[in-house]
Amino acid sequence: MPTTSANDQLFEESQQHFPGGVNSPVRAFRSVGGTPRFFARAEGPWLWDADGVRYVDTICSWGPAIVGHAHPVVLDAIQKAAAHGLSFGAPTAGESRLAARIRAALPSMEMMRLTSSGTEATMSAIRVARGFTGRSKILKFEGCYHGHVDSLLVKAGSGLLTFGSPDSAGIPAALAAETLVAPYNDLAAVQAIFDAHGQDIAAIIVEPIAGNMNLVKPAAGFLEGLRALCTAHGSVLIFDEVMTGFRVGPSGVQGLTGIRPDLTTLGKVIGGGMPMGAFGGRKDIMSVVAPLGPVYQAGTLSGNPVAVAAGMATLELVGSVGFFERLSAMTAELMQGLVAAAREAGITEFCADSVGGMFGIYFAHTIPRSFDEIQACNRTAFNRFFHLMLDRGVYLAPSAFEAGFLSIQHGGEPSERILSAARESFAVLAQEGLTQEASARGGLAN
Numbered sequence: 001m002p003t004t005s006a007n008d009q010l011f012e013e014s015q016q017h018f019p020g021g022v023n024s025p026v027r028a029f030r031s032v033g034g035t036p037r038f039f040a041r042a043e044g045p046w047l048w049d050a051d052g053v054r055y056v057d058t059i060c061s062w063g064p065a066i067v068g069h070a071h072p073v074v075l076d077a078i079q080k081a082a083a084h085g086l087s088f089g090a091p092t093a094g095e096s097r098l099a100a101r102i103r104a105a106l107p108s109m110e111m112m113r114l115t116s117s118g119t120e121a122t123m124s125a126i127r128v129a130r131g132f133t134g135r136s137k138i139l140k141f142e143g144c145y146h147g148h149v150d151s152l153l154v155k156a157g158s159g160l161l162t163f164g165s166p167d168s169a170g171i172p173a174a175l176a177a178e179t180l181v182a183p184y185n186d187l188a189a190v191q192a193i194f195d196a197h198g199q200d201i202a203a204i205i206v207e208p209i210a211g212n213m214n215l216v217k218p219a220a221g222f223l224e225g226l227r228a229l230c231t232a233h234g235s236v237l238i239f240d241e242v243m244t245g246f247r248v249g250p251s252g253v254q255g256l257t258g259i260r261p262d263l264t265t266l267g268k269v270i271g272g273g274m275p276m277g278a279f280g281g282r283k284d285i286m287s288v289v290a291p292l293g294p295v296y297q298a299g300t301l302s303g304n305p306v307a308v309a310a311g312m313a314t315l316e317l318v319g320s321v322g323f324f325e326r327l328s329a330m331t332a333e334l335m336q337g338l339v340a341a342a343r344e345a346g347i348t349e350f351c352a353d354s355v356g357g358m359f360g361i362y363f364a365h366t367i368p369r370s371f372d373e374i375q376a377c378n379r380t381a382f383n384r385f386f387h388l389m390l391d392r393g394v395y396l397a398p399s400a401f402e403a404g405f406l407s408i409q410h411g412g413e414p415s416e417r418i419l420s421a422a423r424e425s426f427a428v429l430a431q432e433g434l435t436q437e438a439s440a441r442g443g444l445a446n
């Protein structure tokens with residue numbers, strides 16, 4: 001008699017409660033197929049599912065778990081904060097300590113607001129930009145995702161791209177019409193849009209390193225060009241660093257590039273695994289926020305003391321000497337190992353890229369630098385690779401259109417596990433002919 005796994009049972013039950021059985025679409029495994037894993041616990045770089053199977057985690061909760069899951073220092077901070085009360089709906093000293101820590105790392109955030117999620121942060125930043133400029137249009141980029149904000153679910157990445165519906169239903173056409181979209185890394189297209197609509201554009205919002213269509217780095221001069229256009233036209237430049245903040249380096253992409261945005265949005269790492277976001281920037285712009293100004297923004301759980309404690313403890317760990325050097329070197333080395341493993345199996349249609357503790361793997365011959373190139377990657381090969389790796393105890397993002405994330409605890413055994421699983425998986429892929437060169441050698445059709 002076939003036995004049903006705990007994951008299968010939990011999935012069956014969860015589908016009675018939640019659309020697709022999940023509380024965030026990409027988790028449903030619709031793109032890769034199969035049963036989502038329900039996780040029971042996590043520690044360091046490891047996850048254990050409901051059947052007790054252990055995996056190396058290469059998502060790290062989509063970024064936050066940069067010091068590893070359940071880090072004792074973070075747990076201790078959470079326990080101490082919780083013992084003093086879970087939520088006051090009133091100011092606390094910890095909020096200012098966290099803000100000061102963030103400002104020290106990202107000086108462009110002269111004034112900020114804490115929120116409960118990255119989506120709230122981007123939604124609020126857009127409202128502030130509109131309120132500050134008195135303009136209504138927003139410019140975003142194809143394949144970039146900024147949370148499930150109405151104005152920004154146009155040609156969006158992440159789950160929308162995964163499910164092939166980059167424009168969400170439920171958004172009034174009049175609102176969507178206020179969102180202008182340009183191809184990522186195409187400065188000439190942005191220039192043309194500004195030529196036509198410059199005085200109506202409140203803001204450009206951009207993932208300065210894209211992570212929601214897989215990892216795509218900005219082309220030379222792209223971010224500088226956005227900065228210059230915003231300055232010339234009086235538009236607000238918003239860097240959405242929800243993913244990249246305290247993830248690609250100690251000061252986000254703005255620290256790596258030296259480009260100062262007018263507003264920044266943060267999330268993920270600054271909450272250390274607890275719900276947390278932030279938006280902030282130029283003091284004159286942030287001064288439009290209530291009660292200083294007319295733009296309303298609020299939240300009962302904003303600056304929640306337990307989340308603040310988790311974030312502060314995480315940022316202190318991340319700020320230790322050599323943290324990002326070690327994380328970046330380990331991530332880059334792992335990517336080189338993956339590419340070498342693919343080549344050993346005779347597969348050239350595979351490459352990888354990384355920045356800090358964030359990475360991208362692509363079933364393509366060259367590293368994609370645009371949304372079109374991302375879409376041209378071999379999704380069939382990725383989906384098969386995902387399951388081959390899962391069967392070998394490696395939990396990859398269940399979509400070809402998501403970046404991956406490692407923690408500082410992924411060196412040594414976890415990395416070795418990933419590489420040995422990859423060697424076996426690439427060998428199977430080559431045998432099955434799921435990559436172009438393997439097909440040419442007489443494998444199955446692509």
Ligand code: HOZ
Nearest residue numbers: 024025026027062158212
């Ligand atoms: N939107 C997230 C990845 N880009 C996924 C969030 C989740 O499912 O937890």
